[in-house]
Amino acid sequence: MKAIILAGGMxxxxxxxxxxxxxxxxxxxxxxxxxxxxxVIMLAGIKEVxxxxxxxDIAQYERLLGNGCQWGMSIEYKVQDxxxxxxxxxxxxxxxxxxxxxxLILGDNxxxxxxxxxxxxxxxxxxxxxxxxxxxxxxVSDATAFGVVExxxxxxxxxxxxxxxxxxxxxxxxxxxFYDQSVVEVAKNINPSARGEIEITSINNYYLEQDRLxxxxxxxxxxxxxxxxxHGMLSASSFVEAVQSRQGLYVACLEEIAYRNGWIxxxxxxxxxxxxxxxxxxxxxxxxxx
Numbered sequence: 001m002k003a004i005i006l007a008g009g010m011x012x013x014x015x016x017x018x019x020x021x022x023x024x025x026x027x028x029x030x031x032x033x034x035x036x037x038x039x040v041i042m043l044a045g046i047k048e049v050x051x052x053x054x055x056x057d058i059a060q061y062e063r064l065l066g067n068g069c070q071w072g073m074s075i076e077y078k079v080q081d082x083x084x085x086x087x088x089x090x091x092x093x094x095x096x097x098x099x100x101x102x103x104l105i106l107g108d109n110x111x112x113x114x115x116x117x118x119x120x121x122x123x124x125x126x127x128x129x130x131x132x133x134x135x136x137x138x139x140v141s142d143a144t145a146f147g148v149v150e151x152x153x154x155x156x157x158x159x160x161x162x163x164x165x166x167x168x169x170x171x172x173x174x175x176x177x178f179y180d181q182s183v184v185e186v187a188k189n190i191n192p193s194a195r196g197e198i199e200i201t202s203i204n205n206y207y208l209e210q211d212r213l214x215x216x217x218x219x220x221x222x223x224x225x226x227x228x229x230x231h232g233m234l235s236a237s238s239f240v241e242a243v244q245s246r247q248g249l250y251v252a253c254l255e256e257i258a259y260r261n262g263w264i265x266x267x268x269x270x271x272x273x274x275x276x277x278x279x280x281x282x283x284x285x286x287x288x289x290x
Contacts, residue, residue: 001124001178002048002100003041004089007034007061007107008080009054013229022057024107025064026233029240030281031252032064033227036110039252040176042071042261043117044124046103049075050096052089053107070272071254072263085197090179090187099181101127104200106175110236112243112251113222123178123216131180132212135204137171138224146172147201149215157215160208162193162201171217173204174224255285 011023018026024034034051041049049068051061058079068075078092089104090097103124123134137149137157143164150159150168159168183203190202207213218224225239226232240251250256255272258264266289273289276282 001044001046001103001128002050002097003044003046003103003105004093004096005034005037005041005049005051005105005107006086006089006175007051007053007057008083009108014233017230022053022060023227024053025057025060027237028110028227028233029237029244030279033110034061034064034107035254036252037105037107038065039254039257040105040111040116040120041103042073042254042257044103044120045261046124047073047263048096049073050078050093051075051107052078052080052092055079055081070264070268071258072261073258083197085192086175086200087187087190087198087203090184090203091198094184097181097184101178101180102183104175104177104179108227109175110225110227110252111174111176111222112225112239113218116222119216119218120176123214126214127178127180131182132210132214133180133183133204133207134178134214134216136174136176136216136218138174138218138222139170139220140172141170143167143170143172147204149173151215155217157208157213160201160204162199173201174218177204179203179207250281250284253281253284253288256288259289 007024011018014023025032053061058077065075148161148164148167149157149171152158186206190198193199225236227236244250255269259269269285269289273282273285
């Protein structure tokens, strides 16, 4: 399985902060926002990544992340010259995917919780073994801004609506999706919505109608954090700071994940730590290999 990170958009709800820089490059506490979705991909054991962004921002991501070799990964880049919907990622990434299954994650989504690694690895393995698609459901107080999943009395998903005025449930679909290799052709045959975009909800409904979509409830033990507003950015930063300060363990430390995955050596971690030895992040890297 390969992964695609969507890191485009104007970030207009964060103006003026995002007038000159991509939202996903802004910090969430002590590291760039893009580190958080990248960490989810790494926790799933996926090493090959395509990052999609705008013509204006793509070079900044290349400067930050490079080719991924410092984490034992391979990162490639693709430009989306105009907003055409989330599902356009599969069309843009067709050559990169080369017939493989895919994990798609949005660059501004932050996930945290006990068992998250096992949950996403299970989703990945299920797609690789049984095909189809897998998405997640997360309870929110106001579901009108999201894709919304409706369940029957037995807990089976029966419908998915995009930003409904009157949601049929309070379960939103977070920006983390797993699909088999057929998703590229599905995306090519989706009719654009009224706003002219290829909606990810249309992809999900296709798999749902084929009885090939698994919907996993993330439940109360998981955190899915919103970073679309200044308040959301501040809250997410406060959450990460609280976890790290209390536990002494870092959230989305890419070098640590790569080291524990066996993708890089102790010496690699030390080298990265020495580059940033004046920061708490760098000191943490030097500490974890002792």
